[in-house]
Amino acid sequence: MSRLDWPAGFKRTPESERERNRSFEATLGATTKELATEMGRMNADEWRGEISNAHTKSNGLPLHNANPDDPGFVLRWTADSEQFAVACDASPRLRDNVRYVLKWVHETRMRSQRPVQTGDSEFAAARLPPGDDGDVVAGTATSQPAHEVLGVAPDAPETVVESAARARKAETHPDNGGDREEFQRVVEAEEVMLDD
Structure with a gap:
């Protein structure tokens, strides 16, 4: 299958x-x-x-x-x-x-x-984010693997992923002067890691 x-x-x-x-x-x-x-x-x-x-x-x-x-x-x-x-x-x-x-x-x-x-x-x-070839943030040649975006180990526990994502979202949020695309990458990386 x-x-x-x-x-x-x-x-x-x-x-x-x-x-x-x-x-x-x-x-x-x-x-x-x-x-x-x-x-x-x-x-x-x-x-x-x-x-x-x-x-x-x-x-x-x-x-x-x-x-x-x-x-x-x-x-x-x-x-x-x-x-x-x-x-x-x-x-x-x-x-x-x-x-x-x-x-x-x-x-x-x-x-x-x-x-x-x-x-x-x-x-x-x-519309998909630029560079999406069906596997956004999941480790293509043009994008970082999700765990690298969040700065955690590939097999990090859910609590660590959530904590790292919360911190990265706070620093990249557009309302705090961050970049909208980077913020979206963090959101997607968190979803990818929590879905695995």
């Missing part, structure tokens, strides 16, 4: 809190077809769906009969050299999670076609 590459900083829904959606009637196959069409309309440079097993098409979208142990779904894309990701695991059924992502992408794309001026792209909420 492969593991779903959940975006760093995105909270997971506890299994006990996942709820079936009884209003979605489309099949997984129909939903993935609609999502592929929607991504084509967005003119993304490239895009890929992700589930926790290998039952996928070449674009990463699940096959019509995919039934992974982890029902979560992640959609990643690149547009104008920026990386984006949306993810859902609110339902115990993969089909519903893919459908939620489809609905969000469609509704957000439709908002971008309205003659309304905003301060940023409608998809700004899905």
Whole structure:
């Protein structure tokens, strides 16, 4: 079984809190077809769906009969050299999670076609931090491992991680003259270490 590459900083829904959606009637196959069409309309440079097993098409979208142990779904894309990701695991059924992502992408794309001026792209909420290649802060060549960001041992206990993160957040917080990006790196590093 492969593991779903959940975006760093995105909270997971506890299994006990996942709820079936009884209003979605489309099949997984129909939903993935609609999502592929929607991504084509967005003119993304490239895009890929992700589930926790290998039952996928070449674009990463699940096959019509995919039934992974982890029902979560992640959609990643690149547009104008920026990386984006949306993810859902609110339902115990993969089909519903893919459908939620489809609905969000469609509704957000439709908002971008309205003659309304905003301060940023409608998809700004899905923009990933610079350098994210699916593993923010977790030790890529361009980013520090989470334990180094916090200044703790790789196997530090939770209490040590929490204490170090609290201190680093205080010194890097933008309200205290710190750098917003560094503060976000500290927050993400804490989440990575506490999720392990």
